[in-house]
Ligand SMILES: NC(=O)C1=CN([C@@H]2O[C@H](COP(=O)(O)OP(=O)(O)OC[C@H]3O[C@@H](n4cnc5c(N)ncnc54)[C@H](O)[C@@H]3O)[C@@H](O)[C@H]2O)C=CC1
């Protein structure tokens with residue numbers, strides 16, 4: 001999720017849904033809302049809450065973060081007071097992958113952005129800076145400009161690109177201490193003035209040297225590039241993990257040695273069952289589409305490979321499970337520990353667990369899933385929804401997907417593993433490191449397997465207990481070597 005749907009606003013913990021407040025109040029007087037508005041709504045995980053950033057030097061003037069504005073406007077005492085119109089509008093609506101029509105399966109669907117832009121044009125009564133917070137294809141600002149100016153009634157709109165770089169689970173930390181804030185604008189006096197206005201907002205808590213200003217297209221493209229580079233690192237280390245398994249090298253040791261080179265650095269080199277989350281795949285597909293549209297098929301092919309390796313890593317994992325268990329998991333109970341796309345979030349968007357579970361179910365396994373934060377309802381939806389449908393509003397999704405019968409969702413790792421033939425660890429939740437694996441082993445069918453897709457368990461300890469253990473990119477058990485996984 002991006003900034004959260006509900007922000008604790010008052011001492012009695014009353015929360016406000018920004019989307020609902022937006023729509024409700026739009027009917028009354030939308031212009032009143034547009035002082036420091038943040039256009040976005042629901043979220044897939046509401047676990048982060050927001051606290052006021054500490055003011056720092058720079059910027060000048062009194063800084064009032066957006067949720068304080070919201071608190072004011074929702075306070076009954078203040079409702080009657082005259083309110084200023086918005087100067088800056090942040091738009092952070094979803095930009096999913098198109099599911100049909102031109103560019104389906106690759107291009108970004110800008111329906112939501114366009115409707116937000118039309119709404120802004122419709123209700124505005126004074127000049128505005130409209131900020132692209134959503135991740136959008138390069139050149140989107142040009143389209144938005146056209147919508148706004150053609151409906152402007154003489155109002156001046158400046159579009160800025162101010163992409164968001166926060167990661168889930170560390171959203172608040174990333175908001176307060178970003179590596180950088182990026183602001184792109186038109187290279188005109190009006191565009192430059194708008195950049196300075198937004199810069200002065202961030203300067204209240206971000207050191208000035210960490211605020212980068214560029215032209216619009218560089219800012220838009222930098223966001224796609226940053227996500228592509230991050231995902232590429234994971235696909236690179238995951239590609240190495242396959243080679244490690246084939247050769248007896250240990251991917252952890254390889255990544256450590258490689259990452260010690262200061263030019264490469266140690267972060268984002270954890271081999272895994274594959275990257276997930278709402279953005280990496282979507283943004284790379286979008287990048288690929290943009291390259292194709294710009295007549296750059298070789299560049300498109302290069303970035304496509306990052307996704308291909310990610311898909312390969314997930315299917316390689318499934319093949320490993322099935323091959324190790326005598327080439328069939330039919331009617332075998334497989335415990336899935338972790339369903340979220342990473343720890344410390346309940347978000348399941350594009351989680352590798354979906355593909356792994358679907359793969360196992362395709363081989364007729366019975367899966368028993370435990371995740372500390374993901375509900376049964378969510379899991380059933382994820383296992384039945386079509387690709388990319390999850391990123392569209394719920395009313396555009398299938399009404400009541402049929403529950404997958406061979407799937408049980410339980411609220412305890414011990415329950416999930418009871419009587420199971422194998423365990424697949426698909427999210428790196430800390431609690432999976434300290435489970436009582438002897439107890440788990442005692443209650444499982446034998447031979448008992450652990451397939452660790454996140455490298456969280458103590459391999460040697462589990463092997464001592466009696467498990468046959470597979471850990472991504474680590475030297476293989478003799479058992480696994482004898483049962484090669486052929487895709
Ligand atoms: N999730 C994350 O951690 C990050 C997301 N982003 C980008 O931020 C954007 C939003 O992502 P999420 O927050 O994850 O998506 P989301 O799907 O959780 O939230 C977007 C919300 O916007 C609402 N919305 C759509 N059209 C609207 C309109 N016209 N007016 C008001 N609300 C409207 C939707 O109902 C939805 O609730 C995407 O472009 C994403 O790529 C960027 C960095 C991090």
Ligand SMILES: O=C(O)[C@H]1O[C@H](OP(=O)(O)OP(=O)(O)OC[C@H]2O[C@@H](n3ccc(=O)[nH]c3=O)[C@H](O)[C@@H]2O)[C@H](O)[C@@H](O)[C@@H]1O
Pocket residue numbers: 135164165166167168169227230234267268269270271272273274275276277278279280341342343
């Ligand atoms: O545009 C976005 O939405 C955001 O996408 C990512 O953030 P996020 O998806 O929340 O989470 P990450 O920590 O990047 O993890 C993404 C996936 O990669 C996996 N991963 C990450 C790191 C690693 O070394 N190995 C690995 O497999 C994670 O388990 C997870 O499935 C980026 O890190 C953010 O900078 C960006 O703003």
